[in-house]
Amino acid sequence: MSDIGSAKVRLYVEQPLGQGQSVPLTRDQAHYLFSVMRMGVGDVVLAFDGASGEWLARVAESGKRGGTLVCESQTRPLQMPPDLWLLFAPIKKARTDFIVEKAAELGAARICPVQTAFTNAERIRQDRLQAHAVEAAEQCGGTYVPEVCNLQKLDTVLADWPEGRRLMFCDEALVGAGRSLGDAPRGPWAILIGPEGGFSGAERDRLRALPFAHPVSLGPRVLRADTAAVAALTVWQQALGDWT
Amino acid sequence: MSDIGSAKVRLYVEQPLGQGQSVPLTRDQAHYLFSVMRMGVGDVVLAFDGASGEWLARVAESGKRGGTLVCESQTRPLQMPPDLWLLFAPIKKARTDFIVEKAAELGAARICPVQTAFTNAERIRQDRLQAHAVEAAEQCGGTYVPEVCNLQKLDTVLADWPEGRRLMFCDEALVGAGRSLGDAPRGPWAILIGPEGGFSGAERDRLRALPFAHPVSLGPRVLRADTAAVAALTVWQQALGDWT
Incomplete structure (x- = not known):
């Protein structure tokens, strides 16, 4: 023993x-x-x-x-994930739990539930989601546990956006029209995944106009929000993270 | 109306x-x-x-x-997925359902549960998994439903391997050592995801010796089998599928 x-x-x-x-x-x-x-x-x-x-x-x-x-x-030794945040609109309980688990496994440094125009959730159980992130780190051999933030309005998050952090913005309306991350710079990033109902017109206009936003397409099929989160984390880690 | x-x-x-x-x-x-x-x-x-x-x-x-x-x-019009099979070792019920749903969403053409040395499942409910694939296609706007095969032994599948089909083989023992898909040829492919316990030594030796197998690493963290399935489908679709 x-x-x-x-x-x-x-x-x-x-x-x-x-x-x-x-x-x-x-x-x-x-x-x-x-x-x-x-x-x-x-x-x-x-x-x-x-x-x-x-x-x-x-x-x-x-x-x-x-x-x-x-x-x-x-x-x-401690293995820190890259400086990547995952912003996502909470969906049904099981799929929200899943997104947090997968974000911890795939190496997000911070997990931020955000309230969008078409988000049903008025609140989240931050303590429960944080416990899911801990359990995922325990299970997958991680030495770091991403912080799960409290629910914030997307508008507020964008208004307080930290200088120098880029935003990978996955929008189903972008099918086939997104940019590639291939030549995007490394450094602090965030991924934003919309709710099942997509972003509102006003949100989409605002996101597209942000100088730090990179619209990215996740292929020709419409993905559920939880699938999109895992796919986006994979795309980012391959292009700009620690998978290479 | x-x-x-x-x-x-x-x-x-x-x-x-x-x-x-x-x-x-x-x-x-x-x-x-x-x-x-x-x-x-x-x-x-x-x-x-x-x-x-x-x-x-x-x-x-x-x-x-x-x-x-x-x-x-x-x-x-009909949108066929690329000629990609997903082979995976069935795990717990909810995570197996999840893998089938995600494979349908992400554009696999065929979904094949395989029994490996460390697979617990002795059988699967093929009809139930097929229904999940149908539901995923209905939900995500697909016009194609991937076929879910019956459970087969991995040894049998490899012994009957169709000529010309390549195999992307994701093994956690490969961390940091896998090849990139960047210059791999297009055409018929399959992805193989191992069970939670990994492949046995004999399976790993056999897989590595196959002339049509491409070992691929999914980053420095150990992923659960369901996460690995979604990440692998994303990596393949980006490099060789219809995401570009």
Whole structure:
């Protein structure tokens, strides 16, 4: 029970990790490790805090309501995603959860639900979506967890747009007419995915007029919003991200 | 109620469509149109049969157990996807459904569940997966429905491999080492996505030795099988398909 190969659980913890560091477990984590996974003192997990890479950590204390891990050695360095935000209009619950999971897996640095003219959602459960991003990072071997922002109006986001960040704007009305990302500059970017009903005429006009916006086509078929999110993240990572 | 803009329903039908053609409705279709959508005689739908494009069709008869449409005019020509097959190892039900839906949306011509060494699924519900492909085509404006094959062993599929078809093989062990599709030839292709547990050593050796196989990397993160399927379809469509 002593090496990395025997660690069957990856755990995101909020406490900073480091050599010899003690890490208190939350009640939920203790329940998962000791009741669900039937682990005990001496067993090892892989832990990451989103900032210090991945660590082999051994259970030093176990209890029904808590426990302690002790970090033994770093198993992987921190791997930051590129400086890419995903902006998307929330859709039905399962598909919104899916978008957050996939954005975390595919390496978005920040996930921002935005309210557009045709967005049905009035609010989101930010805590629930953040938990999905954590779980996706735990599952896919990530050492970083993207921040899930609170729901903001698209108008507000565009009005406060940070200087120097480019926007890849995927619009189904662009079928066959979008630009390629092939010669676009690297640096901070965001991807914007519209809601199932598309953007309103006013939104589309505004987006097209933005000097930092790059309209991109995702092929000749109309894609659902969740498909478009995964396809757009793939297109961007291939052209400008860390896939090459 | 006479033009294409008022058609709120897209319907896949098995009967061949054409000018003036009468189309009998199944019991399920009649229930959907007349009970769920509360349509009646004179209302219009968009219908496609997977071979004749999309047609504006008007309800001529409506009943509880059936009804008839009459084709009035073709609204879109048939758009065939590229000659691309998606081979994937079935995973949990919801994620398998998702892969089929996304493959139909992203333009795969055939969807083939394959049993690998580490595939848990002993069988699939081919009829249910085919229905998902139909629903995805109805939703996304497609005029073609990819065929969902029955579950076959990967070994059998590879032993019967059709001459001239290339295989894009996505293996998480390839991180950073895959070839690019940039200069690969167009023509018939298949994408192969492994199960959550990856390929076995023997499978990997066999796949790598195949003269028609192109190993491709999907970036530095480990992707879930369903994410990998969408990302791989996107990469292929961009490089060799109909997105350009």
